[in-house]
Amino acid sequence: MRSRHLKSRLLAVLLAVGAAAGVSLSAAPPAAAASLTRITAFGNNPTNLQMHVYVPNGVKPHPAILLALHGCQGSGPYMYSSTDFAGLADRYGFIVVYPSTSPGGSCWDVSSDQALTRNGGSDPVGLMSMITYTEQHYGGNPGAVYVTGESSGGMMTNVMLADYPDVFKAGAAFMGVPYHCFHTGTVRGWNGACAGGQVSMTAQQWGDLARRADPGYNGPRPRVQLWHGTADPILNQRNLGEETKQWTNVLGVGQTPSSTDTPAANWNRSRYADRSGRTQVETYSIVGAGHQLPIQGTPMAADAVHFMGLAGSSAATAPGSRQPHHG
Secondary structure, three states: OHHHHHHHHHHHHHHHHHHHHHHHHHHOOOOOOOOEEEEOOOOOOOOOOEEEEEOOOOOOOOOOEEEEEOOOOOOHHHHHHHOOHHHHHHHHOOEEEEEEOOOOOOOOOOOOOOOOOOOOOOHHHHHHHHHHHHHHHHOOOOOOEEEEEEOHHHHHHHHHHHHOOOOOOEEEEEOOOOOOOOOOOOOOOOOHHHHOOOOOOOHHHHHHHHHHOOOOOOOOOOEEEEEEEOOOOOOOOHHHHHHHHHHHHHOOOOOOOOEEEEEEOOEEEEEEEOOOOOEEEEEEEEOOOOOOOOOOOOOHHHHHHHHHOOOHHHHOOOOOOOOOOOO
């Protein structure tokens, strides 16, 4: 009986395999997806960060680069698997760099004097080494470099935009805080007042702080997109207003939105355009959302990619792009 039972089970398995094979043969299996690659030596890396890079099979020649920064308790591979940016890279042919903090699972250093200064040390220096490595070893376009991140990675997005304004064309910060808001003077410090939305300054004060990160720079500045949920229990949504004050001041646009709309249910979008009508700062306030952006399967990541200019030919070097990097 046992022998007959095993034979019947084996036959069922073989039939199932055969059926599956028949389906796959008739449907033609899709090409294998590209995979995440670990890079172990990528240059100056004072805080021992880890680097993973995602190069899609259909990568464009001289591709754009997106630096995608995880939140606290995350990692580069987690950011890769839990967001839609790799799929968007497949669609549009850009490269994504997924860094990881060290020690693993820690927050980014957005609080020390070193991190808040161009070439001052700490995590931003290692992140810049990753970008330079990607340009040199994968043919990445120095005139089409972008940054995005969630939570602590959203904070670091703001830091990188302030520290290296000539490097990035645009950035998208999810659930972040303004540059310098988390300052404690210590590496990976926690600033409870900032997290709680209790740090408020004028637009001019915020802008001056951002300009001080790279005081010798007076060229074009990266455009900025900002996202926050109204019910965020970790980083209070009031930080969205402070970030907006900072970047509208830095980019020289007014504090009053040029336009407001609701592109999806509970998504309140404001745009701040320059005199030519080009949006320099764009904000999304997501009603009822907690500490969970960008939500996978929604258009959030795609909206960020479109805003930054990574979708299609707009990712090519535009007039006034900063290349090569200074300093």
